[in-house]
Amino acid sequence: MDRALDVFNEIQETDICLWNSVISILAIHGRGKEAQIFFSRLLETSTSPDSVTFLSVLSACRHSGLVEEGRKLFNLMNDFYGFKPTLRGLQCSNVGALLEASARLGNISMGEYAAKHLMEIDPNDSMCYVSLSNLYSREGRWEDAVRIRKLMSICGMEKVSGCSSVKVGSVVNEFSVGRGLNSIDEKEES
Known part of the structure; x- marks a missing residue:
C-alpha cells in the first residue's frame, strides 16, 4: 500500500481517475484519515472531484468511524459541488454504517437488523453478506458465518477485490487489494 502511494506521489500529471483510485x-x-488528506490535496489542484470521489471519501469515513468528518464532506458534496444523493444511496450508506458499527462493537442483533435491510435494498450487494459473515466469525458463531458464505456462493456472489492501474514512463503499476503492487516494464515485455 505504501509503495502504491509512493508511485502516486511520483506522478506529475494526475487525473480524477487516479485520485479516485487512491x-x-x-x-x-x-x-480514512489518509483518504481525507488525499481528498484535501485533490481540492488544492485544478482537478474537480466527481461523484465517485465523494463516494470513495465518504466510504473511507464510514469504514473508519469518522462520522463527523463524513457529515461535513456530505454537506460539501451537496452544498458546494451540487451532487444530490439518491434515496437508495443514502439508505445504503446509513444502514451500511450501522452494520459496520455493529460489527466493530460485536452487536449481533443490530448487525443482523442492518444486514436484513441492506439485503432488501440491494440483494446482490456482497458487502453486507461479507460484513455479516465477518461479524459472526468475530463472535465465534462459525456455523452462521459459513451459512452466509454458502448463501453467497449459491447466489453466485463473491467478495470483489479492487484493482487499479497507472502507467509511469514505460512501467505499468497495478494496485490490487490483497495482492498489493505489481509492476510490468513494457520495454522488457517487447
Missing part, C-alpha cells in the same frame, strides 16, 4: 484504495484498507 482514495478508494485507502477507504478499502480502513485508512
Whole structure:
C-alpha cells in the first residue's frame, strides 16, 4: 500500500481517475484519515472531484468511524459541488454504517437488523453478506458465518477485490487489494 502511494506521489500529471483510485484504495484498507488528506490535496489542484470521489471519501469515513468528518464532506458534496444523493444511496450508506458499527462493537442483533435491510435494498450487494459473515466469525458463531458464505456462493456472489492501474514512463503499476503492487516494464515485455 505504501509503495502504491509512493508511485502516486511520483506522478506529475494526475487525473480524477487516479485520485479516485487512491482514495478508494485507502477507504478499502480502513485508512480514512489518509483518504481525507488525499481528498484535501485533490481540492488544492485544478482537478474537480466527481461523484465517485465523494463516494470513495465518504466510504473511507464510514469504514473508519469518522462520522463527523463524513457529515461535513456530505454537506460539501451537496452544498458546494451540487451532487444530490439518491434515496437508495443514502439508505445504503446509513444502514451500511450501522452494520459496520455493529460489527466493530460485536452487536449481533443490530448487525443482523442492518444486514436484513441492506439485503432488501440491494440483494446482490456482497458487502453486507461479507460484513455479516465477518461479524459472526468475530463472535465465534462459525456455523452462521459459513451459512452466509454458502448463501453467497449459491447466489453466485463473491467478495470483489479492487484493482487499479497507472502507467509511469514505460512501467505499468497495478494496485490490487490483497495482492498489493505489481509492476510490468513494457520495454522488457517487447
